Amino acid sequence: MDAINKIRNDFPILSRKVKGKQLVYLDNGATTQKPQQVIDTIEKYYAYENSNIHRGVHTLSQEATTKYEEARETVKSFIGAGKNEEIIFTKGTTDSINLIASSFGKKLLKKGDEIIISAMEHHSNIVPWQMICEEKEAVLKVIPINKKGELIMEALEKLVSPKTKLIAVNHISNTLGTINPIKKIIEIAHKNNALVLIDAAQSIAHTPLNVVDLDVDFLVFSGHKMFAPTGVGILYGKEALLNDLPPYQGGGDMIKEVTFEKTTYNCLPHKFEAGTPNIAGGIGLASAIDYIKKIGFDTILKQEKALLAYGTQELLTIDGLRIIGSADNKTSVISFVIDGIHPFDIGTIIDQLGIAVRTGHHCTQPLMNFFEIPGTIRASFAFYNTKEEVDILVKGLKRAINMLL
Ligand code: PMP
Secondary structure (H helix, E strand, O other): OOHHHHHHOOOHHHHOEEOOEEOEEOEOOOOOOOOHHHHHHHHHHHHHHOOOOOOOOOHHHHHHHHHHHHHHHHHHHHOOOOOHHHEEEEOOHHHHHHHHHHHHHHHHOOOOOEEEEEOOOOHHHOHHHHHHHHHHOOEEEEEOEOOOOOEOHHHHHHHOOOOEEEEEEEOEOOOOOEEOOHHHHHHHHHHOOOEEEEEOOOOOOOOOOOHHHHOOOEEEEEHHHHOOOOOOEEEEEOHHHHHHOOOOOOOOOOEEEEOOOOEEEOOOOHHHOOOOOOHHHHHHHHHHHHHHHHHOHHHHHHHHHHHHHHHHHHHOOOOOEEEEOOOOOEOOEEEEEEOOEOHHHHHHHHHOOOEEOEEEOOOOHHHHHHHOOOOEEEEEOOOOOOHHHHHHHHHHHHHHHHHHO
16 A cells, blocks of 8 residues: 555545545545644543533632643644744634734724735735724725736735734645745734734644744634544734734633723733633644644655646646646646536536535635636645545546536
8 A cells, every 4th residue: 555545544535425426525625635633632632621621620620720821831832932922823814814813903903004914815814904904994995917827926015014013824825835935924914013913824734833943923714624623723922913913802711800890811822812622623623733744744745746637638638728826936826717617516416426525705705706607616735645546536527617618
C-alpha cells in the first residue's frame, strides 16, 4: 500500500459509499474529514473525562482543565506564538473576526477612520467590518484584484493612509486558491501604523505558519478546516493588543470580580472566553494538530501541489471548462465554470456518482460579481486525495456535460 492510501485508512469516512459509489470527497475547503485519532480523543473525553473547567476543585474538573490548557499550549506552539495568553478559543473563524471587529471597533475606531479588506474575502471577513464601520461612521475600503485572481498590491499602497486603522485579508482565498502575500501586506500596514488581521481559515491545514515571523497582529482560523471538530476555532492576538481591547461578551469565566456596582475582568486569555467553552472541541483541535504534525507539512505540501498540477491539467482537457483563479501562487483549490451549464446542475449530477464538490458563490458574492458569474464548481483537495479521484471527477464531469448539453 502506498503512503497516501495508508493515510486514507486514518479517515473512516473515506471508505464509505455514497449513492452506491465510492465517496470521492473534494470539498475540503468547506470542511475537512476527521482522522480516527481525533474521533477517539473526543469519544474518550466524553466517555471518561467530561467535566466543566476552570471552576471545580474535584479531580475530573482539574483533569479537564489541564487537558484544555494543554490544548492551548499545543495551538500556541503550532503557530509559533510566544504565550498561551495570546491564544483565545472561539467558535471558529467567523466568531474570531466578529470578536475583533466588535472589540477593536468599539475601542479604537472613530468617525472617518478606515478599514481595508480585499475583493476576495469570505463574507465573514466583510460583513463584521461593514457592521462596525456603519456603527462608527468609519469607511471600508477594498483592495482590487486582477483577472487572474491576485491582489493588486500597487493599489493597496495607494489605499493605505494615516486614516487606515486595520487591514483584514485572507491568507488563501477559499474560492480561488490564491495565496496572498501576507508578509508584504503586514509590512505595508505596519509602515503606516495600521494593524493586520489575517484570516487563515484556508491556510492553517495546508502550510506552516509562524505568527512571530509574520509579525501579524491578529490571526484567526477554524478547527473544522484542519481535521478537528466544528464549533471550535482560534483567535491569536499580540498580548499587548489583546490586553488593550475590551471584552467581547460578558459572562462566567471572563470576570475577576462581580458586584452589582462594578465588574472587573479576568486576565488573558479568559477575558475573551465568556461561558463554558467547547471543551471537547479544544482538546480535539490539539489532537488534530498532533495528527498534522505526524503527517508533516512536507508530505502535505508535496501531495497537494501534485493534485493541483494534475487536477488543473486534466480539468482543462474538458471542452468549455474555464478555471476561475489562475494566480501564480496558488493552493490546491480549483474553481471552474462550464459553458452553458449552471454549477448546481453539475454538482447534483456528480453527487449521484459519489463525488462531493462545492457549487455556488462560496460565501464570496462580491468575487462572483467581479467575474460576472453566478457561481463556480469548486474542487478543493486535502493530502488524503489522490490522482485517481481527479480522474473520477473528470470522468464524472464529462458524463454530466453529455447529459446536460
Ligand atoms: N474565511 C474563509 C477564507 C473561509 O474559507 C471560511 C469558511 N469557508 C471562513 C472564513 C468562515 O469559517 P467558519 O465558517 O468556520 O467560521
